[in-house]
Structure formats: structure tokens, C-alpha cells
Amino acid sequence: MLSTSSICYTAGRKDILKNVSADFLPGKFSMILGQNGSGKSSFLKIFSGETTKYSGTVLYRGKSIQSYSKNELAKVRAVMSQQPELSFPLTVDEVIMMGRYPHFEFRPTAIDITICKEVTERMRLENFLNRNYLTLSGGEKQRVHYARVLAQIWEQKNEIRYLFLDEPLNSLDIAYQHEFLELAKELKSDNTVIVAVMHDINLAAQYGDQLFFLKDGALIASGSPSTILTESLIEKTFGVKTTIINNPISGQPLILYNTKQ
Amino acid sequence: MLKKSKYFFSISIILLIVVLIAAIAFGAVSIRPAEMFSSLKHFFQGEAPANIYEGVFLKLRLPRVLLCAITGAVLAVSGVLMQGLFRNPIVEPGLVGTSAGAAFGASLIFVLGSNINPTFKSTMGPFLVPLFAFGGGLIATYVVYVLAKTEKRISIIALLLIGMTVNALGLSGVGFMSFIARDPQARSITFWGLGNFSGATWLQVSIVGSVALVVFIIATFFSKQLNALLLGEEEATYLGVNTGRLKTTILIINTAMVSVATAFVGVISFVGLIVPHIIRLLMGSDNKILLPASMIVGAILLTLADMAARLLIAPAEIPVGIIVSIVCAPVFIFLLKKFGAVGQKGGYNA
Numbered sequence: 001m002l003s004t005s006s007i008c009y010t011a012g013r014k015d016i017l018k019n020v021s022a023d024f025l026p027g028k029f030s031m032i033l034g035q036n037g038s039g040k041s042s043f044l045k046i047f048s049g050e051t052t053k054y055s056g057t058v059l060y061r062g063k064s065i066q067s068y069s070k071n072e073l074a075k076v077r078a079v080m081s082q083q084p085e086l087s088f089p090l091t092v093d094e095v096i097m098m099g100r101y102p103h104f105e106f107r108p109t110a111i112d113i114t115i116c117k118e119v120t121e122r123m124r125l126e127n128f129l130n131r132n133y134l135t136l137s138g139g140e141k142q143r144v145h146y147a148r149v150l151a152q153i154w155e156q157k158n159e160i161r162y163l164f165l166d167e168p169l170n171s172l173d174i175a176y177q178h179e180f181l182e183l184a185k186e187l188k189s190d191n192t193v194i195v196a197v198m199h200d201i202n203l204a205a206q207y208g209d210q211l212f213f214l215k216d217g218a219l220i221a222s223g224s225p226s227t228i229l230t231e232s233l234i235e236k237t238f239g240v241k242t243t244i245i246n247n248p249i250s251g252q253p254l255i256l257y258n259t260k261q
Numbered sequence: 262m263l264k265k266s267k268y269f270f271s272i273s274i275i276l277l278i279v280v281l282i283a284a285i286a287f288g289a290v291s292i293r294p295a296e297m298f299s300s301l302k303h304f305f306q307g308e309a310p311a312n313i314y315e316g317v318f319l320k321l322r323l324p325r326v327l328l329c330a331i332t333g334a335v336l337a338v339s340g341v342l343m344q345g346l347f348r349n350p351i352v353e354p355g356l357v358g359t360s361a362g363a364a365f366g367a368s369l370i371f372v373l374g375s376n377i378n379p380t381f382k383s384t385m386g387p388f389l390v391p392l393f394a395f396g397g398g399l400i401a402t403y404v405v406y407v408l409a410k411t412e413k414r415i416s417i418i419a420l421l422l423i424g425m426t427v428n429a430l431g432l433s434g435v436g437f438m439s440f441i442a443r444d445p446q447a448r449s450i451t452f453w454g455l456g457n458f459s460g461a462t463w464l465q466v467s468i469v470g471s472v473a474l475v476v477f478i479i480a481t482f483f484s485k486q487l488n489a490l491l492l493g494e495e496e497a498t499y500l501g502v503n504t505g506r507l508k509t510t511i512l513i514i515n516t517a518m519v520s521v522a523t524a525f526v527g528v529i530s531f532v533g534l535i536v537p538h539i540i541r542l543l544m545g546s547d548n549k550i551l552l553p554a555s556m557i558v559g560a561i562l563l564t565l566a567d568m569a570a571r572l573l574i575a576p577a578e579i580p581v582g583i584i585v586s587i588v589c590a591p592v593f594i595f596l597l598k599k600f601g602a603v604g605q606k607g608g609y610n611a
Contacts, residue, residue: 045495048499049498049499050495050498050499069501070498070501070502070503071501072501073501074499074500074501077499078499079496079499081493081495081496081499084492084493084496085348085492085493086491086492086493087348087349087350088348088350088491088546089541089542089545089546090488090491090545090546090547091545094488094545094546094547098488098489098492098500099500101485101486101488101489101500101501101502102500102501106485132545152500
């Protein structure tokens, strides 16, 4: 389990997070929603170990995140950031292999190579392996990074693994958005904690098990989509009027936006 | 990829050996391989050189060629390290103030050295100039790095502008030193400012060589982490890299290496820019290959340039920095134009 309690975070004079406490369970796909600037990404950076100047506690299986070394953490926790920048000509297989960096010293082992191969096949990137990363489209780049992030924690171990995704669907087409979420859903059955920062409430309702709503740095609601998704919560969080109906296919809530004609 | 790199390394190492032997053989006095051989034999047997050729080989030509090759390797590797650190493929030690800062530090000692406490001076001996060069180089590089950095990003425009400014300041400092210097000093500063290897000694070879060796080993050790840093600091942290420690280490070892080389041979630009650039086009950006490959090609390039410097208007010499700039500037512009577009294989987002 990943447990955060009383997280407060201030940047400059602005309070980004105000006393946020949330537990993310293995086997559940947790999703954080909220307006731009509501503190979603900051929250993710705190419990992923990137930001260290905050107050409150972050516990990985009951152990404080500070007691892990950077490399120990990297062996069990992978993060997909919004826009990884890479302006050097590396091949796709080199980028994917970076995901295994925490696991080997100088040369990749046979396990590392096998894992990269499996991840590549899963992401259907076989034909891209020798391509220069810089020549890829935005969506292709994102898939490569996703493969890299998956390679980092692909190995089944007796430890809980953590996968954090910061707006992972940004430049993917509809097919890959679903592919991506399906893959994340498959992973969750293993003892993996998955937390994603999401924008699309409908995708969140369809794939998420636990939703967390942030508003101006405070956690205002959390729970499963069918229990907490209401028109008033969405209006309170986003300031947008909606109508919620039942999705005739999945039975999950389906949000319709009441925009003026 | 692996096979390709094997070919590359075999060919480039053979080429390096050929170039080194050629550079030793040709010059104001030609030295035949037999003389090189017998000179080395006499040296290891503890005997004096048998004739003038052996003497020239042992005391002048060999240290010069070695210093030149090591410096070429140093500058090229430094380019790789700086580009990794600033995450930009057009950075090199000449651009971020390291060389100019080191040059100013060294010129301080050249000109004002006579005023220094003699006991201090004699204790420091030959390390005084490289030490001041290191101080100057470190301050200049650090200032550029800190000023160009905002939040977690390094703005390349800011980096270029601040680098240019600090460079200009450092070189003005050198200019001022040569202005207040007495005549012979002034001439040597000017000459040294253009880069030259004519005064190479075995002591210089051993100092630059040992610093370079240590730095190369450390850099190779960090090559995986440097690769991770190409993704950005945040991503590197997620991959378990202690980015703060990595950056500080690289900045310090790199500055030490470039400053020590600059202290002895002067300012030589472009090698750190063009060598990694060519190798990225041929072999990609993996630092595990890029670092050793740059080392070898840097050595080849600068040795060739120094050979040209010695031979073109023999028996006089052209400062090697001028040769390097004349050759490399157009090549670099050509490369930028040809491969600058992102859409092409091997291109950059520079």
C-alpha cells in the first residue's frame, strides 16, 4: 500500500497542497482528477519521491519514502511524466533499455534484455527499435517512454510495485488511449499500486477503481466511480454543468457535458 | 549496433596509431621509425640519445605529440560531458566559459607570478599555473551554469548569451594581463591564447595525462547515469540517479581536466563541439560508446591539426588553435545545415 498523510506543500507564496491524505491500494487503479493547477502533478511528484520539500508523510508499505535510497526506490517505482525531454539522437531500443538502468551496473543482463523484448512486443514497437527517437511522432515517443517505464517494473517480484502516470494519454490517439489503460488494468492484478493523473472523467469512470478529486490543493472526495461521481461533485471540482447517465454498455456512469448550443 | 561499434573502434584505433607515428615522424626534422625505436631502447637502457634525431624524438617530438593527443581527447570528452550536463548538443568548454576562465586564471600567474610569495611559489612548482587555471575555469563555468538555470530548466538562449558574456569577460581579463605585461610575457600570452604545443614537456604530459586518465575513468563509470540525464533531471531521478551529485561531480572533474590542459596549451575551441557531433551522427548518443569514441577521434583530430600547424609554413609554426578553427568552423556549419533538421536521422533539436 502507498499511504500519504497530511501532505502540505507550498511553492513560493502559494499553497499548492493543503493537508492531503490518501491511501492507494495495490490491485486498484487509482486516479487523481482536478482542474489545472489544483495540485495533481505536485501531489504525484511528492509521493513518487521527486519533490522532497513538503510536510507530511509518504509511506511505501509502512516504510517512510525517505528511508529508501534513490536506486532502491527506482527498482520498484516507475513514473511516466508529462513530457520527457530528449533532444539527442538515441535509438528506440536504447531509450527502452534506460528503464532497466536501476537494475544493472554496467552491462544489461539476460533478464534485462528479455524484459525489454517483452515490453517492446507488448507496446508493438518491434518495428521501431532501430529508429532514431527524434524522428518519431509525439504519440510514438509517448509509447516508447511508456515501454521504458514498464520495463523498469516489469519483473514479477514478491514486492509491491508502484506505477505512477502523470496525464499519460496526452498525445495518444483514441485506440492507444484505450490500449494504454487496458494494459495498466492488466498490471493492477499483480500486486501493483497504480496511480494516474487524469483529465478525461469518462475514461476515469470506465477504467478507474478509486477516484480522488482535488480542488485548490485539497482532497474534496474519494471513492469508487459509481459511488462518488455526481453532477454536483463535477460542478464543484471543475465548474462545469453535466448530466450523468448510465453507460448502456458498461453500466458505469457516463458524463455528458451540458454545453450551450 | 554492437558490430558497428566494433568496426568503428578497430578502424579508429588503427587510424590513431598511424596518425601518431606520422606526427612523430614528420616535422622540421624527420625521424625514421628505426630512430624512434633505437631512441626508446637507449632510454630504457638508461643511455643518452645516440644522435640529434634520437634527442629530438625523445625530448621534443614525442612529448609534443602525446600532449597534443591527450589534449584532443580531453577536449572532445569534455564536450560530451558538457553536452550531457546541459542537455544540449551545441555546448562545449569554449562556450560555457570554462576555457576563458581557465585562460584568465593562468595568465594571472604568467604576469603577476613574480609578485607571489617565493616559498609558496616554489612549493607549488609546476602545479601553480594549472591550479589557478582550474580556479578560473571553475568560477566561470559555475557562474554560467547558475545564471542560465531557471527552475529546473536550462534556457539555451540564456546559456549562449551568458556563456558569451563570461567568455568575453575572461578573454578581456587575459587581454588586460598581456597589456600590463612586459614584452616577452605579452608575446607568450598572445601565442598561448591561440593554442600551441611548441613548449610541450614530459612534466606537462604527465600532469595532463594523469588528470585525464582519472577523469576518463570516472566519466566512464557515470556513463549510464549521464544517459539517464539526457531524459531530463526528473526522469533521471525516477531512474534512481542522484542528479545533484552527478552534476556536481561532472562539473568539477570536467573543469579540472579542461583547465589543466588549457593552462599548458592555451585555448583551443571547436574540438569539443565537432568531435561528439560527428560521432553522434555515426554512432548515436549512448555515452558508453560516445565517450571512448570521442576520446580517440579527438586525439586524432588535434594531432592532425598540430601536424598541419608544424608543417604548413615550416620551419615556422602556425598556432594550432587557428588551424582547428579554420577547418572546423565550416565543417560544423555544414553539419548543422545538413543535419540540423529534426526530421532526419541523426538530427538534433538544437
